[in-house]
Amino acid sequence: MSYFSGKKYNIVTFGCQMNVHESEKIAGILQDLGLTHIEKPEMADVVVFNTCCIREGAEDRAFSNISALKKCKAQNKDMIIAVCGCMPQQKQGKYDFKKKLPFVDIVIGTHNVNMLGVYLKQVVDTKKRVFEVVETPISLEEGKTTIRDDQINAYVNIIYGCNKFCTYCIVPHVRGRERSRPYKDIEAEVKDLIGKGYRYITLLGQNVNSYGKDLNEGIDFATLLTKLSQIEGEFKLKFMTSHPIDFNKDVIKVMKNQPKVAKCLHLPVQSGNDEVLFKMNRHYNIKHYNKLIKATKRAVKNVALSTDIIVGFPGETEKAFEDTLKLIKKVRYDQIFAFMYSKRTGTPAVLLPNQIDEDVKNKRINKLLREQKFISKQMLNACVGKTYNCLVVVKNGVTMGLTDGGREIYLPNDSNNQVNHFVDIKIEDIRNHKLSGVIIDGRRN
Ligand code: SF4
Numbered sequence: 001m002s003y004f005s006g007k008k009y010n011i012v013t014f015g016c017q018m019n020v021h022e023s024e025k026i027a028g029i030l031q032d033l034g035l036t037h038i039e040k041p042e043m044a045d046v047v048v049f050n051t052c053c054i055r056e057g058a059e060d061r062a063f064s065n066i067s068a069l070k071k072c073k074a075q076n077k078d079m080i081i082a083v084c085g086c087m088p089q090q091k092q093g094k095y096d097f098k099k100k101l102p103f104v105d106i107v108i109g110t111h112n113v114n115m116l117g118v119y120l121k122q123v124v125d126t127k128k129r130v131f132e133v134v135e136t137p138i139s140l141e142e143g144k145t146t147i148r149d150d151q152i153n154a155y156v157n158i159i160y161g162c163n164k165f166c167t168y169c170i171v172p173h174v175r176g177r178e179r180s181r182p183y184k185d186i187e188a189e190v191k192d193l194i195g196k197g198y199r200y201i202t203l204l205g206q207n208v209n210s211y212g213k214d215l216n217e218g219i220d221f222a223t224l225l226t227k228l229s230q231i232e233g234e235f236k237l238k239f240m241t242s243h244p245i246d247f248n249k250d251v252i253k254v255m256k257n258q259p260k261v262a263k264c265l266h267l268p269v270q271s272g273n274d275e276v277l278f279k280m281n282r283h284y285n286i287k288h289y290n291k292l293i294k295a296t297k298r299a300v301k302n303v304a305l306s307t308d309i310i311v312g313f314p315g316e317t318e319k320a321f322e323d324t325l326k327l328i329k330k331v332r333y334d335q336i337f338a339f340m341y342s343k344r345t346g347t348p349a350v351l352l353p354n355q356i357d358e359d360v361k362n363k364r365i366n367k368l369l370r371e372q373k374f375i376s377k378q379m380l381n382a383c384v385g386k387t388y389n390c391l392v393v394v395k396n397g398v399t400m401g402l403t404d405g406g407r408e409i410y411l412p413n414d415s416n417n418q419v420n421h422f423v424d425i426k427i428e429d430i431r432n433h434k435l436s437g438v439i440i441d442g443r444r445n
Contacts, residue, residue, distance in 0.1 A: 003124050005034035007045035014062050015052025017240065018204055019085060021155035022113060023050045026084070028145030029117045037147075042072045046080045046120065050113075051087035053170050055342040056094070059087055063095050066104065073103040080123055082106035084113045088133050089174035092345045098131055109133040110175055114144070137161075137176050142185050152393065153238075154198040156189050157181060158224065159205035164243060166270075167281045167348040168310060168341060171206055178207070180215050183224065187231070194233040199391050199420065200262070201228075203239040209246030222250035229258040234422060236391075236404065238262045241308075244269065244292055245283040252292075256299040259389070262404035263300050267292065268308035272327030273320035276313050279352065286327065293331050302386055304405020306335040311368060312361030313341045314352035321364050325371055334379050334405050336372045340365050383407065383427045383435055390425045392418040392439075401425040401437065410436040 009030045013023040026048055027037065041047045049066050052058045066083060073079050081104045083097055089109035097107045105123050108116065112134050119130045137160065148154055161176040162169075190201050203224075205211065211221040219227070221239075228237055237260055242251075244267055255261050267289075271277050274285045296303055309324060328336060340361040343350045390401030392415060399416055401409040401423065409425055415438075424441035 002034045004030075004046070004120070007035050008038035008043065009035040009046040009048070010038055010041040010044040011048045011050060012041055012062075012065055013050045014058050015050075015054060015086070017155060017202070018157075018206070019050050019052055020149070021157065021204060022085070023048075024146045024148050024155070025144065026050060026113065026116060027147035029114070031147055032145050033117055033120065041069060045076075045078065046082070048082045048084060048116070051083060051085040053086040053090055053093065053174060053344070055339060056344075057342065059094055062087060063100075066101060070101075070103050080105045080120060082108070082116065082120070084108045084110075084116065086110055086170070086174040090170065090346065091173070094345065098129075104129070106130045107133070111135070111137040114138060137179065142188075152198065152391070153200040153202055154193045155202050155204050156186060156193070157205065158186055158203045158208060158239075159211050162206035163210065164207060164283075165281060167279065167352070168313065168344065170344040170347055173346055175206065178210050178214050180211050180213070182215065183212075183217055183219050183227070186224070187228065190228055191231055194231060194235050197420075199235050199422070201235055201237050203228075203237060205239075206241060207243040207246060208239045209242050209248070209251065220250070221246075222248070222254050225251065225254045225261055226258065229254070229260040236260055236262045236422070238264065238404070240266045242267050244289050247292060249295060252296050252299050255296070255303070263302060263389070264304040264306070264403075264405040265296055265300075266306045266308075267296075269327065269331075270308060270310050271313060271316070271320065272324035273316070276316055276320050279315060280310075280313060280349070286323070290327075290330070302388060304334045304403065304407070305331060306337070306405070307331070307333050309336055309338045309368065310341050311338055311365045312356035314349055314356065315354040316341075316356055316364075321368075325368060328368070328372055328375065332375055332379060333372070334376065334407075336368075338365055338368050338372070377433075380407075380433065380435070381430060384430055385427065387424050387426045387440065389422055391422055392420065394419055401439075407435060410434060412438060415439055 011023045013019055038044050051062045083104055088107045097104055106119050159180045161178045162172045163178045165172050209221050211224055212219045269289055388403045390403050392401050399411045423439045425437045426440045427435050427437040429436045
């Protein structure tokens, strides 16, 4: 019996879907060792902090969460605390875990997280701390246990790393260059998940549209989507994140023609101003971005659009910010994810002149969010009368349809026989910001 049999673990995750999925794999490593999950980190024998360094706020939160366990560790000397993910991987990170957090047992980066099981055993055997941040990604083994949190949606990595080097972004520095997974491995995982009953498969990558460029398989992202759509079963494919320079008409065509590709698109624009985009090293201008949006809206009926926006990038003038406001009014996203520019040591944007004051950033982001709130309300109202292909689910005892973009539509009680199936739902009414509708066409996917 292993030392860890019967012991409890907890994983605290910060950051994006990539990290959420990575934590599912970490849970697999821990359960393979014999550990079982426990809700509260302070009650666990092994606590793993899967960190994010995309913004200073995320780092500070992670650091204070880890620090809060110091007392527990003092009471339970056998508790093992591990920190992994993007924070330790940074060369010039703000926090020195080795010196500042002497009660942390394991510090590893993004490239060797799959070795966590080995390091845990090492700590038990040697009673010594492990600090192992490597520069080269250790290739992931296929078929490892993954403990997925969600019963409906499953994440599947298709590409790791990023080659884009946006001037504000730390990701290429901590996740390395693009590495696509071979098609056969992705297909095998997707087939397995569909067999297990997952209805949504979300293909993950920092830039999914770059898929396959580093392989010699002749499969680009549009082809990957097409091939995966041919798999038997009732499911839909989602994907994130897309980059406007690589997202193209071939992908739009697949979104239009393949019923198994979800009708939603997250296309980060970051700014509505060309000068700012140039300084961000985004490689596109607003004309190009608008063209993509127009083509997507024209081809994909009722498509749900979302984006990321950075407010207060160095040199962002009032006029440049107004351009971003103009853009969101024009595109009319269902949802935006807006962030204030956060300096990341080691990225070129830190050295740019005309850094924006925090109070200006604050004012701008509030103005942007107010405008989007107004647009989102209008977009919700505009749903009435439209028909969406939705997954029927039961949430807190209530039967509802979920659109591909994640909107909830309340259904009559007699819709229960369609639970877990995709159906066409016509939206009939909206009350207190809640949509209600009826199924007009049962299972068809
Ligand atoms: S595309 Fe730009 S923002 Fe996205 S991960 Fe790569 S460098 Fe960062």
